[in-house]
Amino acid sequence: xxxxxxxxxxxxxxxxxxxxxxxxxxxxxxxxxxxxxxxxxxxxxxxxxxxxxxxxxxxxxxxxxxxxxxxxxxxxxxxxxxxxxxxxxxxxxxxxxxxxxxxxxxxxxxxxxxxxxxxxxxxxxxxxxxxxxxxxxxxxxxxxxxxxxxxxxxxxxxxxxxxxxxxxxxxxxxxxxxxxxxxxxxxxxxxxxxxxxxxxxxxxxxxxxxxxxxxxxxxxxxxxxxxxxxxxxxxxxxxxxxxxxxxxxxxxxxxxxxxxxxxxxxxxxxxxxxxxxxxxxxxxxxxxxxxxxxxxxxxxxxxxxxxxxxxxxxxxxxxxxxxxxxxxxxxxxxxxxxxxxxxxxxxxxxxxxxxxxxxxxxxxxxxxxxxxxxxxxxxxxxxxxxxxxxxxxxxxxxxxxxxxxxxxxxxxxxxxxxxxxxxxxxxxxxxxxxxxxxxxxxxxxxxxxxxxxxxxxxxxxxxxxxxxxxxxxxxxxxxxxxxxxxxxxxxxxxxxxxxxxxxxxxxxxxxxxxxxxxxxxxxxxxxxxxxxxxxxxxxxxxxxxxxxxxxxxxxxxxxxxxxxxxxxxxxxxxxxxxxxxxxxxxxxxxxxxxxxxxxxxxxxxxxxxxxxxxxxxxxxxxxxxxxxxxxxxxxxxxxxxxxxxxxxxxxxxxxxxxxxxxxxxxxxxxxxxxxxxxxxxxxxxxxxxxxxxxxxxxxxxxxxxxxxxxxxxxxxxxxxxxxxxxxxxxxxxxxxxxxxxxxxxxxxxxxxxxxxxxxxxxxxxxxxxxxxxxxxxxxxxxxxxxxxxxxxxxxxxxxxxxxxxx
Ligand SMILES: [Zn+2]
Ligand SMILES: [Zn+2]
Numbered sequence: 101x102x103x104x105x106x107x108x109x110x111x112x113x114x115x116x117x118x119x120x121x122x123x124x125x126x127x128x129x130x131x132x133x134x135x136x137x138x139x140x141x142x143x144x145x146x147x148x149x150x151x152x153x154x155x156x157x158x159x160x161x162x163x164x165x166x167x168x169x170x171x172x173x174x175x176x177x178x179x180x181x182x183x184x185x186x187x188x189x190x191x192x193x194x195x196x197x198x199x200x201x202x203x204x205x206x207x208x209x210x211x212x213x214x215x216x217x218x219x220x221x222x223x224x225x226x227x228x229x230x231x232x233x234x235x236x237x238x239x240x241x242x243x244x245x246x247x248x249x250x251x252x253x254x255x256x257x258x259x260x261x262x263x264x265x266x267x268x269x270x271x272x273x274x275x276x277x278x279x280x281x282x283x284x285x286x287x288x289x290x291x292x293x294x295x296x297x298x299x300x301x302x303x304x305x306x307x308x309x310x311x312x313x314x315x316x317x318x319x320x321x322x323x324x325x326x327x328x329x330x331x332x333x334x335x336x337x338x339x340x341x342x343x344x345x346x347x348x349x350x351x352x353x354x355x356x357x358x359x360x361x362x363x364x365x366x367x368x369x370x371x372x373x374x375x376x377x378x379x380x381x382x383x384x385x386x387x388x389x390x391x392x393x394x395x396x397x398x399x400x401x402x403x404x405x406x407x408x409x410x411x412x413x414x415x416x417x418x419x420x421x422x423x424x425x426x427x428x429x430x431x432x433x434x435x436x437x438x439x440x441x442x443x444x445x446x447x448x449x450x451x452x453x454x455x456x457x458x459x460x461x462x463x464x465x466x467x468x469x470x471x472x473x474x475x476x477x478x479x480x481x482x483x484x485x486x487x488x489x490x491x492x493x494x495x496x497x498x499x500x501x502x503x504x505x506x507x508x509x510x511x512x513x514x515x516x517x518x519x520x521x522x523x524x525x526x527x528x529x530x531x532x533x534x535x536x537x538x539x540x541x542x543x544x545x546x547x548x549x550x551x552x553x554x555x556x557x558x559x560x561x562x563x564x565x566x567x568x569x570x571x572x573x574x575x576x577x578x579x580x581x582x583x584x585x586x587x588x589x590x591x592x593x594x595x596x597x598x599x600x601x602x603x604x605x606x607x608x609x610x611x612x613x614x615x616x617x618x619x620x621x622x623x624x625x626x627x628x629x630x631x632x633x634x635x636x637x638x639x640x641x642x643x644x645x646x647x648x649x650x651x652x653x654x655x656x657x658x659x660x661x662x663x664x665x666x667x668x669x670x671x672x673x674x675x676x677x678x679x680x681x682x683x684x685x686x687x688x689x690x691x692x693x694x695x696x697x698x699x700x701x702x703x704x705x706x707x708x709x710x711x712x713x714x715x716x717x718x719x720x721x722x723x724x725x726x727x728x729x730x731x732x733x734x735x736x737x738x739x740x741x742x743x744x745x746x747x748x749x750x751x752x753x754x755x756x757x758x759x760x761x762x763x764x765x766x767x768x769x770x771x772x773x774x775x776x777x778x779x780x781x782x783x784x785x786x787x788x789x790x791x792x793x794x795x796x797x798x799x800x801x802x803x804x805x806x807x808x809x810x811x812x813x814x815x816x817x818x819x820x821x822x823x824x825x826x827x828x829x830x831x832x833x834x835x836x837x838x839x840x841x842x843x844x845x846x847x848x849x850x851x852x853x854x855x856x857x858x859x860x861x862x863x864x865x866x867x868x869x870x871x872x873x874x875x876x877x878x879x880x881x882x883x884x885x886x887x888x889x890x891x892x893x894x895x896x897x898x899x900x901x902x903x904x905x906x
Contacts, residue, residue: 309557320560377532557795755830
């Protein structure tokens, strides 16, 4: 039952005049007393009026009228710009903010073409069925004659499929359906494909890593089928704002793509505060008092982001301010809500009732009740996971609290954008967790408010992706030498390996698939067969976990979240590829640890920088998950560390590594005994900061450091892609090494702790229990590297105008 139902409507405090963002922030700050100011930066993101452009001349009157019925009188400038480019035949990616109207940018040229040419067709790809369904509603709502939009996915009844293939001119689907259904069945689609004018790739930033690399080849297969009919459709992509969208879109499609990035849509003003919880005095740290769990646990820690968020939520509610707190886990959201309620009830009995937790799985009526309660002010505070995006329509919030960096700038702005929709000024607060990236970001506002550096990365040349995709292509139509250019670097080697393995046969006319059955390739499966997660009591299949991360995520004892519901794993059977679980919501989270060894297989590229070397190459990694930690969710306190008995696994992947000469380390003041701890600390922080450069999280990458590696014969730090064949993360790290390691150095230096803590050099997944670690040593190591590496790292990240720091 929604908690708000217990409060009578209409007797809440009126919104006080002081709810303006600056005043609210002053109040939140005041509660921390005279100690260190937790606010590291305040950014005033000014309201932007929005800039319209005239409809392009080629816009049919019928389409103009249809948009007008929807209340759109003219496009925003960026929409018109992207539409013009696409209409003229240029492949284009529009990469602008949340709710900036990217849909119109592709609907306009696509639908204009369908109206002008009664035979033309459009294929629209979304990463999820839900998004495709949304877009279907939007396009169908325009009621344009002869377009006949239709979704075509796994849920489409057989009876409707043929009609769609024959008659729909705007087909909405997803890459999986294109891969499994449309391309293998291209003979049935020839009428559609030979008239294909546009391919729309929506939310294209979600095609990253190994999945993105697969999708890149699915798009090449689509281009190949169109080319057989002499068609070269125009690609129209939409992306969240990211670093270098043109390059990412180019890699995804294999085509030159122009980028439109100047967002001309209007937005409300936001005061954005960056908040770093204070370090706790040693005797109050949850690790103190003898809980074992590794040498690092006695280090100082910060007040937990959850506690801090709960306090801010309580203070905001006490001031009568409608506030939404985003927390990453459902359990975390419940802790925040419960803590805030308790604090409020202590101050004014009954006031706690005005705070609730929101979880996925609420029924529609419950969600509506929640919206109503918030709208009327019966409910003032809500703590939620980002499941809220799935179906609650909240307007008129005054403040948004974001507990921990949500992973990407796109998510950050999506969450912050929940505040101030009514046009009023709003307050957003990002509360840093104890993580090196969070630490960096709250000290480097230019990385958040300036031009983005995080790029969507993928690696279509990954042989573990390329070979199976070429097999799929050959099964659709024999491969020719010309096709090898289409599929890019490594295609010839991959074809040769398929011939050697007996999958393809070479004939004078090309390479032929030898089997009757089509190859089985799962775009989303990676690193071995997926492991099924099964509820033991009912036998219900909850989902799958990819083979590569099963050891980490569903080992016996692991707490496994599935659609917001918590399960505990009873057993993991690797032979059957099955993890048995039962529903349980313990007060702890689990963190697996592994031990790793690594050999260098080949060097792809390197930079010789005197005493420092920087390398990119293939490596063989052997890793074994050996234990896991249980940590109290509310405080982060380590409860215990438990052993696991899992086999070691081998991984051929791509790594970036740097070496330093022992002399240069000695000259920088790193004692020989300190070298292992210095390198280890630098490695942890470098892994933590890589998501700043590429849209990965620290679970996509691994690392290893050693004072003497047999293959490099020098002190070395390796950072590798956690996926077979690599996913583009290490490559991006190599390409931006100076910038990446500069940010790593700054994150360590700016952490106020003395000897290293989870906010800088400790890692939650360290196989060595965060031992040894030397924070001062890590700074010296990185200084040596940065002093020698060429590149832009000596300068800070690029800044951009349009901002005023307070
Ligand atoms: Zn620290
Ligand atoms: Zn470690």
